[in-house]
Amino acid sequence: MADETGPEFPGLGGLDLKALMGKAREGQERMRAAGEAASRIVRDGDAGGGMVKVQANGHGQVIRIQIDPVAFEAGDRELLEDLINAAVNQALERAKEAAEAEIRKVTGGLLSAVDLTRFS
DSSP states (O other): OOBTTBOEEGGGTSEEHHHHHHHHHHHHHHHHHHHHHHHHOEEEEEETTTTEEEEEETTSOEEEEEEOHHHHHTOOHHHHHHHHHHHHHHHHHHHHHHHHHHHHHHHTTSOSOOOGGGGO
8 A cells, every 4th residue: 555655565575666766866966966076076196205296186087287397307207207107196096085985974884986977
């Protein structure tokens, strides 16, 4: 028998489909909010004593790279490439950790690693 909460399905243990759909919409909205929050998360990485600085967001995108002109004067391309790589990886890891913390907060710890770009 159905009441104002929605139809029940006796074969499925009295499942209230309307309530279930409401919970699904609520979860989707929470993930959308987490996705928007992740796009605002920005974390820094640096290498070479700050000669290379990188910023990345919670969606795993590098949004800024700064290279001190002194780094070019050394003339060591391989060293500069290594510094860029290290700074990028550090910034991306910090942004990922911050985004995962946001997901845990929004989902009550149910999810820890979700591609938030799908929800923004």
